[in-house]
Amino acid sequence: MASANWWLGNPGERYWLESTDRADIGLDLRAPELDSKNEDNWRYSLFKSTIVGDLVFHYDKKRSAITSVSRIAGAWASREIVWAARGTSARERAAVPLRVPGYFVPLEDHISLENVISLDDLRLQRSVLEKIEKAIPRSKGKAAYFPFELSARPVRPLQGYAFKLPADMVRSFPAMQAAARQLLDLPGREKPEDLVRSAVSAIEREAKPYGISRLQQMRSHALGLSRTSRTIFGPGLKGPDWTFHLGGRGELQFNVGHDQLDNGGPAIRVGVAFSFQASRSFPKIDALLPKVARFNAWLRDHVEELGDLKMWFWQGLTRGPNVTPSPVTEASFKEGNFIFLGAVQPLAKFDPIAALQVLDRLLPLYEAVEFPSSKGANTIPAHGAGSLRDDILQIGKGREVVGGRWITASTKERLLNIYLRHAEVQRRLREALVEEGYCKILCEVPIGSRSVDLIGWLGEALWMFEIKTGPTVRSCLREALGQLLEYALWPGATKPDHVVVVGTPALDEKARRYIEELNRAFPVPLSYRQVPLD
Known part of the structure; x- marks a missing residue:
């Protein structure tokens, strides 16, 4: 799909103009944040989309030619710049250089083309330019960011500063292609796959003091394997520039690979996938469905x-944006x-210690x-310190229980969508409590920085219900107890008369x-209550 x-999604499209x-072409790229109308203008802001390692060709207006090329050396950063627009309207209003909010992008390895590409050369290749511009897969009504005007008039540069240059254009002009190859093949620059391989080796080398070093022993014990690997990831990479732990093909895999930073710069990712x-x-991905459901259940209770x-x-070759951790959806x-x-x-600049952490x-x-019944699952190492406040139950901010979409949801969605499951448990629990004589039943009642899933009064007694979507009673209790202890013991907090852990598994x-x-x-009576969904 065009965008x-x-x-995006095509690493070969790494050229700009x-x-x-x-007078100082090749030092950096710089442009104002806004145009003369105080509006964002892609002809200024486009270079914010560059990533480290991309190449930018330079069209020198004084020589009316593409004269040189540089490499992007870093991410863009805000900086006040001196700027004066150069277009026709700017000349008519006698625009003068001013200090304005702007940004810059550092450059390196600036080299001249062996033969410059003059405006006359470009005009002679008009049919080539038209073919290249027409092939750009832009969405309807969207800009192509192409740098040259191809109207009834002779070819000329478009007014503006920043443009995207299709790789086909670089390949169509030998001088540009030769300069690009020279920069891309400079000695001393390691390939991403070599850096990923080095990162994996560094992780293995420094892993001994960390829990992840015992991953393969854990797998052997849980799965009854006769042999245990001495390494986490094994020899070599399992893909062109990525790898995962030995045995991880059909699991939630510990994954290390070539990826990108928030600013688009090249990076190494470390985590699970x-x-x-x-x-x-591994012929059918449906085998992962129960694992994704457990992933969703765990994530909901630890996302903070x-x-x-x-x-x-990633959808094929297209990478989505970085987002806050959230459950995997059916879609x-x-x-x-x-x-x-x-x-x-x-x-x-890879740090193996940070990766191991x-x-x-x-x-x-x-x-x-992977091992939902094993000891130690569903716990997480302490990370960061937070302060807990005296927690007063804010009944006025609670709400009525809202029914979910359980009846119309698909079987897969019922299994994977933990929010749907949580809402349906709330709904069914409320119906049961009403029949049992509870009153003032509210859900998501704030108490400090958290909220109680459901509260209700039975006579004069306040009952608090904490709903968990874990796959076992043990996991539900483990995930709920910390919150319930907080409700029952924290100085100054609203004290319940009873606390109940609610889950879908049956009590054993x-x-x-x-x-x-x-x-x-x-100090407060504790019980478990099953609300089955299946």
């Missing part, structure tokens, strides 16, 4: 603790998609997804005995 930025009469790509050894990590999706569970949760580091924080998520004998032991020490 406004037609080059600066149209300028500057689901690959929904079928293969001969992962707030500094990011999540993003995302599609053949060919790749879903990642973790962090990125600059490609050439991320992997350790995600190890409990992996356990919860071990869980019943565990609750009995808890009640020997717990």
